[in-house]
Amino acid sequence: MxxxxxxxxxxxxxxxxxxxxxxxxxxxxxxxxxxxxxxxxxxxxxxxxxxxxFRDPVRVTPVRDGLVVSPADGRVSMVVDVIPPPALGLGDQPLPRVSIFMSVFNVHVNRSPVPGRVERIIYSPGKFINAELDKASEDNERNSLVISTTHGNIGVVQIAGLIARRIVSFVREGQPLVAGERFGLIRFGSRLDVYLPAGTKPLVSEGQTSLAGETILADLTQPDLGRTYRAD
Missing domain, CATH: 1.20.5 (Single alpha-helices involved in coiled-coils or other helix-helix interfaces)
Known part of the structure; x- marks a missing residue:
């Protein structure tokens, strides 16, 4: 037994x-x-x-004020400062954005990167081009969440990819979330964008593998002067 x-x-x-x-x-x-x-x-x-x-493994989420964890399994494809989509209402100045690309072999259940409250949910119909392309943030079908926290608002955007044809949301506006809580799923390949508050230093590098609910993307309480990375 x-x-x-x-x-x-x-x-x-x-x-x-x-x-x-x-x-x-x-x-x-x-x-x-x-x-x-x-x-x-x-x-x-x-x-x-x-x-x-469709596997949905148990994850162990680090819990501490200010931590931002990955909302998705996959590869960190971009770490850049860009102007967020107007629909998010996060202003017109560049913000740090971490993009995570999910292949068809990754877990596709998405988890909240922070504890907070769902301020807004914005669904935008669009195309289904390769989610690794930067223009997918504006052209592809996507579902955007603005999560209010004690450290400011965080934007999380689910982006459909070349194969994906359905974004599923499990939450509603006004709903409280805890870090690592499941909030949605994208079927068959896609990308997640996380928009961080201005001045935040991401703690991941392009090419790094992330795990939803476990990998720490940033720390909003402790400014980091920057990190270097080594690829073996």
Whole structure:
């Protein structure tokens, strides 16, 4: 029994949003097996991928005033100062932005980077170009959250990618959030942008791998003079 429990502990739970898709993949796989066995095995591989895509592992979020944690699993694709989208209402001056690109192999459940309250939610229809491109921040379908904190407002933007066709939100305006709490999901490849208060020094580098709810992006209470990074 202990071996069974150990195996179960290694298998991450699946988010409920994934069940309909997993069911469809499994059904198509059965049909493919009926048509031709090799096609069925291809369907089996795709069904396993779908199961892994919707995995929702437990995360251990560091809890301290001022910490900003990653809202997404993936690769830090950009760390730049840019003027935030007007819809966020964060002003017309450049702010630090950390962009995290999620491939189709990453966990796609998104988590709140800070404790606070959902001030605004803004959905913007758009295109589905490669989410790694900088212009995706303005051109692609996206769902934006403004989270008010004791250290100012934080902007979090879910951006649909080349394959993604649906942004799912779990929260509503006025709702309180704790750091690491699940607030949404993007299906099949996408990007998350985090806009930090002016003067904040991001504590991550481009190319770094981040984990939602665990990787620290910034510390709003302790100004950092800057860091250097090494790639091995």
């Amino acid at each position: 202990s071996i069974v429990n150990s195996v179960r502990a290694q298998i991450p739970p699946i988010h409920r949003e994934g069940y309909p898709f997993i069911g469809i993949f499994a059904l198509v796989t059965l049909i493919l097996f009926w048509i031709w066995a090799p096609l069925g095995w291809i369907g089996t591989v795709l069904t396993i991928w779908c199961i892994l895509f």
